[in-house]
Amino acid sequence: MRVLTVDDSRTILAMLHHTLSNAGFEVLQAEDGQKGLDVLKNESVDVVITDINMPVMDGIEFIRNVRASGMHNSLPILILTTETSQDKRDQGRAAGGTGWIVKPFDPEKLISVIHRVVH
Amino acid sequence: MSDLDDFKATYFDECSELLLELEEQFAAIEEGDHSSNRLNAVFRAIHSIKGGGGAFGFSGLVGFAHAYETLLDHVRDGRVELSEPVVALCIRANDIVADFVAAAKDGAELEAGYGAEEKLQFDTLTSGDPDMVGEPMEEFDIDFVPVMVTIAGAEDDAMAEAPLSLAILDDAFEAPPLAPEAGHWTIRFTPHSELYARANDPLLLLRELGTLGDIKVRAVLDEIPALADFEPFGVYCSWEIALRSDTATEATIAEVFEFVEGNCDLTITRGEAPVAEAALDAEIEAMPSFAQLMADEAQPEPLAVAEDASSAQLISFEALAESMKPALKAAPPVLPPPLKQAAPAEEFDGENDRRSGVEDRRNGVQSIRVDLDKIDRVVNMVGELVITQSMLTQQMDETLRARYQELVRGLEVLAQTTRGLQDSVMSIRAQPVKTVFSRMPRLVRELASKTGKKIRLETIGENTEIDKTIIEQLSDPLTHMIRNSADHGIESPEKRLAAGKSESGAIRLSAEQAGGNILIAVEDDGGGINRERVLQVARDRGVVGPEQALSDEQIDQLIFAPGFSTASEISDISGRGVGMDVVLSNIKKIGGSVHVKSWTGRGTRMTLRLPLTLAVLDVMLVKVAGSPYVIPLSSIVETIQCARANFSRMPTGAQVLQVRGEYVQVVDLASRFEMTTEVERDNRFVVLCEAEGGVKVAVIVDDIIGQQQVVIKSLEENFQSIEGIAGGTILGDGNVALIVDVQGLKSTTTAHKSAA
Numbered sequence: 001m002r003v004l005t006v007d008d009s010r011t012i013l014a015m016l017h018h019t020l021s022n023a024g025f026e027v028l029q030a031e032d033g034q035k036g037l038d039v040l041k042n043e044s045v046d047v048v049i050t051d052i053n054m055p056v057m058d059g060i061e062f063i064r065n066v067r068a069s070g071m072h073n074s075l076p077i078l079i080l081t082t083e084t085s086q087d088k089r090d091q092g093r094a095a096g097g098t099g100w101i102v103k104p105f106d107p108e109k110l111i112s113v114i115h116r117v118v119h
Numbered sequence: 120m121s122d123l124d125d126f127k128a129t130y131f132d133e134c135s136e137l138l139l140e141l142e143e144q145f146a147a148i149e150e151g152d153h154s155s156n157r158l159n160a161v162f163r164a165i166h167s168i169k170g171g172g173g174a175f176g177f178s179g180l181v182g183f184a185h186a187y188e189t190l191l192d193h194v195r196d197g198r199v200e201l202s203e204p205v206v207a208l209c210i211r212a213n214d215i216v217a218d219f220v221a222a223a224k225d226g227a228e229l230e231a232g233y234g235a236e237e238k239l240q241f242d243t244l245t246s247g248d249p250d251m252v253g254e255p256m257e258e259f260d261i262d263f264v265p266v267m268v269t270i271a272g273a274e275d276d277a278m279a280e281a282p283l284s285l286a287i288l289d290d291a292f293e294a295p296p297l298a299p300e301a302g303h304w305t306i307r308f309t310p311h312s313e314l315y316a317r318a319n320d321p322l323l324l325l326r327e328l329g330t331l332g333d334i335k336v337r338a339v340l341d342e343i344p345a346l347a348d349f350e351p352f353g354v355y356c357s358w359e360i361a362l363r364s365d366t367a368t369e370a371t372i373a374e375v376f377e378f379v380e381g382n383c384d385l386t387i388t389r390g391e392a393p394v395a396e397a398a399l400d401a402e403i404e405a406m407p408s409f410a411q412l413m414a415d416e417a418q419p420e421p422l423a424v425a426e427d428a429s430s431a432q433l434i435s436f437e438a439l440a441e442s443m444k445p446a447l448k449a450a451p452p453v454l455p456p457p458l459k460q461a462a463p464a465e466e467f468d469g470e471n472d473r474r475s476g477v478e479d480r481r482n483g484v485q486s487i488r489v490d491l492d493k494i495d496r497v498v499n500m501v502g503e504l505v506i507t508q509s510m511l512t513q514q515m516d517e518t519l520r521a522r523y524q525e526l527v528r529g530l531e532v533l534a535q536t537t538r539g540l541q542d543s544v545m546s547i548r549a550q551p552v553k554t555v556f557s558r559m560p561r562l563v564r565e566l567a568s569k570t571g572k573k574i575r576l577e578t579i580g581e582n583t584e585i586d587k588t589i590i591e592q593l594s595d596p597l598t599h600m601i602r603n604s605a606d607h608g609i610e611s612p613e614k615r616l617a618a619g620k621s622e623s624g625a626i627r628l629s630a631e632q633a634g635g636n637i638l639i640a641v642e643d644d645g646g647g648i649n650r651e652r653v654l655q656v657a658r659d660r661g662v663v664g665p666e667q668a669l670s671d672e673q674i675d676q677l678i679f680a681p682g683f684s685t686a687s688e689i690s691d692i693s694g695r696g697v698g699m700d701v702v703l704s705n706i707k708k709i710g711g712s713v714h715v716k717s718w719t720g721r722g723t724r725m726t727l728r729l730p731l732t733l734a735v736l737d738v739m740l741v742k743v744a745g746s747p748y749v750i751p752l753s754s755i756v757e758t759i760q761c762a763r764a765n766f767s768r769m770p771t772g773a774q775v776l777q778v779r780g781e782y783v784q785v786v787d788l789a790s791r792f793e794m795t796t797e798v799e800r801d802n803r804f805v806v807l808c809e810a811e812g813g814v815k816v817a818v819i820v821d822d823i824i825g826q827q828q829v830v831i832k833s834l835e836e837n838f839q840s841i842e843g844i845a846g847g848t849i850l851g852d853g854n855v856a857l858i859v860d861v862q863g864l865k866s867t868t869t870a871h872k873s874a875a
Contacts, residue, residue, distance in 0.1 A: 009171060010129050011133050012174070014126055014129050053162070053163050053167075055160065072318075073318065077317075077318065082166075082170050082173065096316060096317050098319055099319075100378070103173060119322075
C-alpha cells in the first residue's frame with residue numbers, strides 16, 4: 001500500500017516515514033500542497049496524510065484541489081493536525097478530508113486510523 | 120532508541136533553520152513589512168517547532184510555543200495589531216524559543232517560570248477571544264478527542280450539551296424499544312452524499328464497528344427510487360446494525376463514526392432492536408431490489424426474480440465479511456459472547472506482512488539508471504583525484520612532515536577517503552560475471568551436439584563482480600577458451616571410456632577474486648595439451664628455433680602464439696588458425712594475462728588474471744635516461760642494486776641475470792628504447808619482473824623513485840600502439856610517464872634476439 005505524506009516539517013516527514021515503512025507501507029513524500037499535487041499527477045497512492053499549515057499551498061487548499069481534480073474522489077485523505085479548536089479540522093473536512101490524525105501521533109494509532117479509511 | 124535520536128537530530132536541525140528564518144522574517148517585519156507572507160511564515164515556523172517538540176514531549180517548549188503561536192494566529196488574522204511593542208515582544212519570544220530549544224537539545228532544565236512573563240503577555244493580548252484562551256494543552260496528552268454523541272433516551276442535560284447535531288430519529292424503529300439490556304446496541308446509520316465525497320466508506324465503518332463486538336447488519340433500501348428517478352450520485356441506502364458487546368459504550372460506538380460526524384444521520388440506542396429475520400419478513404416482501412427496479416422498467420410482474428433477490432437483502436455480517444478483503448472472521452449466526460477482537464486483528468496483520476514483503480522486495484532492488492558516460496566521467500575525475508592526492512603525499516618530505524604534523528594527518532585522511540571513494544565508484548561499474556557466464560551453457564550444448572561429445576558445464580563464483588568494461592571484453596575470450604576445451608580438450612566418449620574416464624567430459628568455468636585481481640579459469644578434464652605436437656608445429660612454423668629447448672610450461676604457453684593452431688584438420692569450431700592468440704590479445708588489451716597449465720591425460724586449466732578495474736594501476740615509478748617510466752607493481756618480484764646483481768653472459772653474447780640459480784633474460788630499458796644514460800652501471804637498478812606463465816625478465820633502470828597509483832591513459836587512442844609500452848599516465852607533477860609492458864618487452868626482446 002502506498003501513502004503520500006505531505007508536511008513541511010522534516011521531523012514529521014521522517015517520523016511518518018519511519019512508522020509507515022515499518023508497518024509495510026510504501027511512503028511518498030512532499031513538502032507542501034503543490035508538491036503533493038505534483039506527486040498525485042504521476043503516482044497512484046492508496047491514502048494521503050497531509051499537514052494543514054504549509055508554505056506555498058496549505059493542506060486545505062491541497063485537499064480542495066485533489067477533490068476538484070475529479071481524479072481522486074475515493075482517495076482517503078487524512079489531516080494531520082495539532083489544532084484543538086476543531087477549526088482547521090473542520091475546514092479540512094469541508095474541503096474533502098476523510099479523517100484526521102492528532103499530533104503527536106503514536107505509531108499504533110496512526111496505523112489504526114489509516115486502516116479505518118482504507119480497505 | 121536510536122530512531123528517536125535520529126528524529127531528534129532532524130528536529131533540532133530543523134529548529135535551527137526555523138529560528139534563523141524567524142530572525143530573517145522579523146528583520147523585515149521590523150522594517151515595516153507586515154505582509155501576510157511573512158506573518159504566515161513566522162506562524163508556520165513556530166507551529167513546526169511546537170509540533171515537533173510535542174512529539175518528543177518537550178513540554179516547556181511546547182507550552183510557550185503554543186501561547187506564542189496563538190498570538191501569531193491572532194496577529195495574522197488582524198485580531199491583534201502588530202504594533203511596535205508586539206514586534207518587540209515577538210523578537211524577545213524568538214530568543215526564548217531558541218533557549219527552550221537549546222535546553223531541550225542539551226537535556227538541560229531552564230529555571231522555573233522562564234518565559235512566563237512573556238507568556239502572560241501573549242494570553243493578555245489574545246484574551247479577547249474566549250475560544251482560544253486557555254485552549255488546552257490536552258491535545259498533547261490524548262490522541263483523539265472522543266466525540267460526544269446524542270443517545271436516544273439519555274438524560275436531557277446530556278442532550279443539551281451535546282455539541283454535535285446528530286439526527287435523533289425517534290421513529291427509527293417501528294417496534295417499541297425493548298427494555299435496555301446490557302451489551303445490546305442498535306445503531307441506525309444513514310450516510311449523506313458528503314460522506315462519499317470525502318472518500319469515507321460505509322463498509323469500512325461497519326468493519327470497524329465489527330471490532331467492537333458481534334454485529335448484524337441490515338441494509339435499508341426503502342428509499343431506492345424507480346430507475347427513472349435514480350440519480351447516479353444520489354444516496355439511497357442506510358443501515359441498521361445490531362451490536363452485541365459487553366465492552367462497547369456510547370462513546371466507543373460514536374468514535375467509530377467520528378470521521379463522518381455531520382455527514383450522516385446516526386442514532387445509537389441501547390437495547391436490541393428487531394433486526395431479526397422474523398421481524399423483517401414482512402418488510403422484505405415490500406422491499407424493492409435493483410433487479411426489481413430494472414424489471415419494473417421492462418415488465419410489470421417479474422415476481423420470482425424479485426423474491427429471490429430481495430431475500431438476499433438481509434445481510435448478516437458474515438456476508439459482509441465475505442465480501443470484504445481481508446476477510447474478517449465470520450460471526451456465528453446466533454449471537455455468542457462478545458467476539459474476540461483478536462481474530463480480525465490477526466487477519467489484518469497477515470495482510471500487512473504480505474504487503475510489507477512486497478514493499479521490501481520493491482525497496483530491495485531500488486535503482487536508478489545512469490548514463491555510463493556520466494559514471495566514466497566520475498571514474499576519471501576520481502582517478503585524477505587519486506593522482507593529485509598521491510602527488511601531495513609525494514611532496515611531503517621529511518622536514519615538511521616534521522613541521523606540519525596536522526597537514527600530514529589531514530593528508531592521511533585524504534588518502535583513506537580517496538581510496539574509499541575510488542572503491543565505491545568502481546563498485547558502481549562492477550557487475551557480476553554471471554552476465555557472461557550465463558551465455559556459456561548454451562554454447563556448451565551446441566558444441567556437444569556438433570562434436571558428438573558429451574560435455575557438462577559447471578560454473579563457480581558467478582556472482583564475482585568485475586568492471587563492466589572488462590565484462591564486455593570477456594565474452595569473446597571465454598567463448599574461444601570454451602570452444603578450445605570442447606574441441607581439443609575433451610575427448611570423444613569412446614576415448615574417454617578407453618582411458619578409464621567417465622563418458623561425459625566436464626568443463627568448469629570459475630571466477631574468484633584474488634587480491635587486486637579477478638581470476639577466471641576454464642578447466643577441462645580432457646586429454647591435456649599434446650606437447651610433442653605443439654612443439655613440432657611451433658618448430659615447423661618457425662615460432663621456436665630448431666635448437667631452442669623449452670620447458671613444459673613454455674610449450675603450453677605456445678598455444679597463444681599468433682597464428683598457431685594444432686588442429687590437424689581445420690574444424691568448424693575452433694580450428695580456424697585464429698584462436699588462442701586472439702584470447703591473449705583481447706585479455707592483454709584489458710590489462711590482464713593468460714596462463715595455461717596442462718596435465719597429460721588429465722586435463723587443462725587456462726586462467727585469466729584480470730584487474731579489478733581498468734582505471735587505476737598500482738605502479739613503481741622509475742627513471743630511465745632522465746625520463747619517468749612506471750612498471751605495474753603486480754608484475755614486480757623484487758628489485759636489486761646492479762652493483763650487487765650477479766650478471767653473466769651466455770655463449771650467444773646475451774646478458775643474463777643469475778637469481779637463486781635461475782638465469783633470467785636482461786632488458787636494459789635505456790638501450791631498448793634507444794636512449795643513452797649517464798648513470799654509471801653500478802648505480803643502476805634491476806627490477807625483476809614476472810611475465811605470464813612465470814617467465815621472468817630483469818629490467819634495468821637508472822633509478823627507483825617510489826610506488827604510487829596512476830590512471831591509465833591509452834596510448835593507442837591518443838597516439839599509436841608501441842611494443843613494450845602498455846600505455847601512458849600523467850604524474851602528480853604533470854609529467855607524462857610511459858607504462859612498461861613487461862610481457863611485450865620480453866617478446867620483442869626475443870624477436871630482436873632471434874633476428875640477431
